[in-house]
Amino acid sequence: MAETGTASTRADGGVRSIARAVEVLELFDAQHPIRQLRELVTLTGLPKTTVVRLLATLESLSLITDRGDSSYGPGPGFLRWVQLAKSLWEVSSETRTTMSGLVDTCGETVNVYIRQGLNRIAVAQVEGTATVRSVVEVGVPYPLATGATAKILLGGAPEEILHELVSRRPDLSLEPLRREVAGIREAGYAVTHGERELGASAVAAPITNADGRIVAALSVSGPTSRFNADRVGRYVDAVTSAAERISATGLGPVEVFL
Amino acid sequence: MAETGTASTRADGGVRSIARAVEVLELFDAQHPIRQLRELVTLTGLPKTTVVRLLATLESLSLITDRGDSSYGPGPGFLRWVQLAKSLWEVSSETRTTMSGLVDTCGETVNVYIRQGLNRIAVAQVEGTATVRSVVEVGVPYPLATGATAKILLGGAPEEILHELVSRRPDLSLEPLRREVAGIREAGYAVTHGERELGASAVAAPITNADGRIVAALSVSGPTSRFNADRVGRYVDAVTSAAERISATGLGPVEVFL
Structure with missing residues (x-):
């Protein structure tokens, strides 16, 4: 099913990618501001290549920061929504x-x-x-x-x-x-x-x-x-x-x- | 190219979906805390069906809130990263x-x-x-x-x-x-x-x-x-x-x- 490449499959794939990206971001919290790559792989249960690709995508969007030693944190891109989310909610x-x-x-x-x-x-x-x-x-x-x-x-x-x-x-x-x-x-x-x-x-x-x-x-x-x-x-x-x-x-x- | 459904195409599609989702979220700022669906369609240049699907996905993740009159705002899900981003950055x-x-x-x-x-x-x-x-x-x-x-x-x-x-x-x-x-x-x-x-x-x-x-x-x-x-x-x-x-x-x- 996932291999057919029809419009609907690709749509679902897109939805899944977004959900997975958010799932990765949700692993960062006050107790875990920094995570190792291997933790992220274990906690998501996703293949390492998938996690690495998600991290690279999120980093290009400034939503993940790569500390250079296989450890990651939430990126400064979140700052743009900080004031907004606070003022709205x-x-x-x-x-x-x-x-x-x-x-x-x-x-x-x-x-x-x-x-x-x-x-x-x-x-x-x-x-x-x-x-x-x-x-x-x-x-x-x-x-x-x-x-x-x-x-x-x-x-x-x-x-x-x-x-x-x-x-x-x-x-x-x-x-x-x-x-x-x-x-x-x-x-x-x-x-x-x-x-x-x-x-x-x-x-x-x-x-x-x-x-x-x-x-x-x-x-x-x-x-x-x-x-x-x-x-x-x-x-x-x-x-x-x-x-x-x-x-x-x-x-x-x-x-x-x- | 985008229609072949190979592993690499689907991977790229995933990256593109994440980038598009972030692009939609970035349209909300202090001057525009609420946006109409038609504004989002115009500003992203994406087909309406794509924007609607992105909004539905983001809403299911609490990152978009649907005000019920075809207007949308950033969801309360951002609050989880507000303190974190502030304390880190x-x-x-x-x-x-x-x-x-x-x-x-x-x-x-x-x-x-x-x-x-x-x-x-x-x-x-x-x-x-x-x-x-x-x-x-x-x-x-x-x-x-x-x-x-x-x-x-x-x-x-x-x-x-x-x-x-x-x-x-x-x-x-x-x-x-x-x-x-x-x-x-x-x-x-x-x-x-x-x-x-x-x-x-x-x-x-x-x-x-x-x-x-x-x-x-x-x-x-x-x-x-x-x-x-x-x-x-x-x-x-x-x-x-x-x-x-x-x-x-x-x-x-x-x-x-x-």
Whole structure:
């Protein structure tokens, strides 16, 4: 199939190449700003020649920098989008202040998630104070099917998103999911334990825009061991009132996309 | 050729797809955070079906956001690289202070450029105070053949870079370029008028690392009308002494790549 060279095959090849290039770029993060070629080969599972070709292409576009000793880092070309992405997807300083206040109250990491298609993405984060803390990366897509913020965001998603999600996840059924989402929407908050990852808990509440539509989810998340019944009660209070405050003052520039 | 579907054609197709995807993403900047589909088609010169396919691929990777009315913006997926690119390519706060001082002295936009392969890229910028001012975008590759910072950076580049540059630019000859670069290196600064763009002038000086190697170029740039003989003398003094100060205190985190 891949050898026929028809227009559609080439189109798919193009899509695959772009996805692979992004996959390589995604291997660089705060913990791994520099990667060896052999790491990139192992982590992508791609042939070395393919990885070398991807790196050369990305380097010619200034998106990868070659340090000359078979080690690579993200290139300076990203700087052109730094200000842009920040200015477009940033939350307001008032929102950030409310998020910091929530960290002070709960001690746990606070995130604002938005929905993009069938994913949820954290666009703002204030880290918790404990050594063992929830770490999700800002800008990284997570599935919309699991986790407290996913359930909140589904409450604001069009009906067809639920259908599409269920059609892609054989472990989900439409009716139970719809009931759960409606229930959470009515309650005004969600509490999950180990849904996305064993040992990780979260409390989330909806952020609404001026029309009352759910545009984002505010969460505190951390190790399940600290999310006991006593604390969860306090967290629900703190998260829902912080989310209401953000809804009242406005989330920030990011709202134009939501 | 493109229709044969051999391994090498598909490889080239992959490279081309990645380049096209980046080309689309590069159309978004501070002045154009949102673009209409028809603008993207016109500006890329690609068939509409190709642009739509590229946008769909980039959206699935969270690098493009579809606003639902045939308008698009850079996606929140960029946020994952924002902190990383900033932390890797950032100059020190001392460097930034020196740059701001240079803006105060000259009134013109100040940039720090580095070399990446056959390109130069601004990694830090402090904008000038005049209404008519030099605007280059941080993170955007410019050719290494023209402009004051290019000539400074060539003074720190390996001999093979000069050869490669000349082999790709029929308008350049090795010996004159080598002489010019050596002369500028000896003088310790470069002044250019209209080299890259008619009406744009710049004064640049080298930033060196602890080993005395040229790792970056500091520049003031603006309209040629303001770069008269009297002012240029002052600018040369101000830029060279600011570059020396930065060289003495260190450029910042970005140095590990240079």
